[in-house]
Amino acid sequence: MTGIVITHSDIKDFLLCRRLWNWAYREDFRVADRKDGALALGTRVHEALEEYYRFGTDPLAEHQRLFERDLETLEDDPDTKPWAIDQLYKDCIVGRNCVTAHQEWLADEGPDDPYDIVAVEETVEAPLLDGRVLLRGKVDVLFREKATGFLVVNDLKTDAGRPGTREQLERSWQHHCYLIALRIMHPELNVTSAHYTVIRKVSRMGSVKGPMVQRWRVPGTTKMAVNKLRQLERICTDMLDLMERVETGGTDSAYPSPNHECPWCDFRQPCEVTDESTEAARAMLDRQFIRGGRHGRYV
Numbered sequence: 001m002t003g004i005v006i007t008h009s010d011i012k013d014f015l016l017c018r019r020l021w022n023w024a025y026r027e028d029f030r031v032a033d034r035k036d037g038a039l040a041l042g043t044r045v046h047e048a049l050e051e052y053y054r055f056g057t058d059p060l061a062e063h064q065r066l067f068e069r070d071l072e073t074l075e076d077d078p079d080t081k082p083w084a085i086d087q088l089y090k091d092c093i094v095g096r097n098c099v100t101a102h103q104e105w106l107a108d109e110g111p112d113d114p115y116d117i118v119a120v121e122e123t124v125e126a127p128l129l130d131g132r133v134l135l136r137g138k139v140d141v142l143f144r145e146k147a148t149g150f151l152v153v154n155d156l157k158t159d160a161g162r163p164g165t166r167e168q169l170e171r172s173w174q175h176h177c178y179l180i181a182l183r184i185m186h187p188e189l190n191v192t193s194a195h196y197t198v199i200r201k202v203s204r205m206g207s208v209k210g211p212m213v214q215r216w217r218v219p220g221t222t223k224m225a226v227n228k229l230r231q232l233e234r235i236c237t238d239m240l241d242l243m244e245r246v247e248t249g250g251t252d253s254a255y256p257s258p259n260h261e262c263p264w265c266d267f268r269q270p271c272e273v274t275d276e277s278t279e280a281a282r283a284m285l286d287r288q289f290i291r292g293g294r295h296g297r298y299v
Contacts, residue, residue, distance in 0.1 A: 005134045008174040022254035023267045029289040035070035036087040042158040045098045054120040059099045067092045098199045101212035115143035126184035133236045137178045153178045153194040169196045176228045193220045
């Protein structure tokens, strides 16, 4: 196997459950895109703020445009369930609150003032393992510190206020992948650190206790970068080995790792069925999921 492309999401799936990774990455199964729900809500907020950072566009107006686009899609689809449109209207309120809170935070606290914007939605790529793996990511906003010239990665997140969010982000592979790729791509530049900007998702802003928006710097020392690169290369080697075993020995080579995430896993039913019948699992996957589109957001 040569030349596979991996992202931080692939790494997360691989470390969480090898069978999840096999269905989602190697087999390229995924659930169909929705216009309502948490993922679509976060995507609209993300796209609206992307337009703001890239062109200075009014993000509230852009969010409204995106909402109307998705509403038209749902209304034109004869298979749309009535409650999907109701949910989209509720999502619109929450998304508008996210965008409003972000812009008020920028105006009140000036967190972007120490930086110049270098790039928005920048795809970063770097070869690993002598080119057998291409590490790929997309940086939401790449800043340069005005005082030092150092590059800083910033990733936008929307969050429902669940406990432990900061700890989960600090343990994430996402920022490490971005920093590793940028340092390999641009060894002449000082790529120093990464931030997560997290926006609370609420339907009534006045009822929120604590800040609506927070920006957290995550650990990223030079010594840590060296160690993380070694770990990443080991993970990628394991991925290549597993792909070879699956292709020669079948799906059973990608064993499941049952844990607390399984009740919400898209593949929990095929995962369970495949232990009884690989053919039945294949039929369920073909019926309930679509194929293609892996890494679509990086195109």
